[in-house]
Amino acid sequence: MTPILVERAQICDASWNEHICKSLQCVIYAQTFYLDIVCESWKALVWPSIEHPEIVMPLPMQRKMGFKVIYQPLFCQYLGLFSLKPLSAFELESFIRFLSWEFSYISAYHFNPENSVRMSEFASVKSDFQFFEKHTHWLQIRGDYAEMNADYSRDRKRNLQRGKALNWQIQASADIDPLITLFAENQTERIPGGVNPTAFIRLKALFNSLRARRQGEIYYALYNGQIHAGILVVEFAGRAIYLFNAADRQGRTGNARTLMLDQYFRNCNGKSLIFDFESPEVDSIAGFYKSFGSKPVLFYAISQNGLWFPFKQIQNWRKRFFRTIQGLF
Structure with a gap:
């Protein structure tokens, strides 16, 4: 052929x-x-x-x-x-x-x-x-949050409680600009040569298209009205993808991303999905994703x-x- x-x-x-x-x-x-x-x-x-x-x-x-x-x-x-x-x-x-x-x-x-x-x-x-x-790491979501939470590691459960104790406010949003700004100000310095500005232009265009199709969701974690972390999740044909995320120092140390992911999983109660964490080949990040009960694929x-x-x-x-x-x- x-x-x-x-x-x-x-x-x-x-x-x-x-x-x-x-x-x-x-x-x-x-x-x-x-x-x-x-x-x-x-x-x-x-x-x-x-x-x-x-x-x-x-x-x-x-x-x-x-x-x-x-x-x-x-x-x-x-x-x-x-x-x-x-x-x-x-x-x-x-x-x-x-x-x-x-x-x-x-x-x-x-x-x-x-x-x-x-x-x-x-x-x-x-x-x-x-x-x-x-x-990558896939988490099977079968519609029962309590069952999913039971698969969290001991450390993830502990950090989730620590995050809750800080009284983060988790909000859904239709605006991707704060998420891009968080990444630009807190992650780009770790990238040799920086980030081509067209990457953020493409990301914004992608989110706008996803949102118009009701296939993209953004969550932000706020403390005293200030955004410190955010995540973008895409849903399509029985699969959810953890497409993009960013956090500043306060968001990272305050377990804001753990809280946002947990909130997303709570919102999936009653759904059946494969959640793809889009794991890079970095042990610490893979370990974070595994702590939610996901499996390497x-x-x-x-x-x-x-x-x-x-x-x-x-x-x-x-x-x-x-x-x-x-x-x-």
Whole structure:
């Protein structure tokens, strides 16, 4: 089988989005409106036809030094293959081999967790790519807050009580600007080279679009009327994603994010969801997410640098220098 490479302009939004919703790997990252906002541009691989696809694979793209580059955009944890039936090893290999033939440089591309079984088989035999194992953390929400709270670790329960004792005020909001300001003032200094301002522009556009679709919620923690922490949660097709968060020193030491997450989980009483914490590969952050009772979930990433000298060396250096950026969002 040979996948077909299609341009964004060739994709019918309604048909594509319907396919994503029906797919076994459904996630909001692959919806057209979402890709349009977070990607500089994007194409897709489809099979067997653009009119009646059974498998699709969105490909975020940008141009660097005149080369087409596949990359993983911010606010988009993973993509991969979206199929109506369980993927075969042959189908996955056909898509990845086409990717290798068509694009010399793949900065990073993350496959959804549902692709992991086939990816693990392929990683053991394929040498053209670098394969990386990554993990997020999923919390199963089954509609019973008391049952969920019972799975909190002892430390998380203790810190939740400490946070409550400070009398934080938790408020839902339709304004993302304070959250962006919190991040800019308290997290960007830890990012080498700072943050490209377009990242915040994309985030604001994304939230506005999510809010218009009733798919995004923001919570803030206030003390004496002042915002000290905030979180953005996205809900779509039975999954909630902890997309963005920030806190100043008072918010961090006062367990404000614990309180906001707990409030969100309380609000989920009666719902059945998978809550995806979008975990970076940082032990302390992963430990925080695990303390709510979440479990690590494997997904794979690939990269490939088939550029010639000196472009290969330049891109390898850039990748090492900016490696921390995605994990901090």
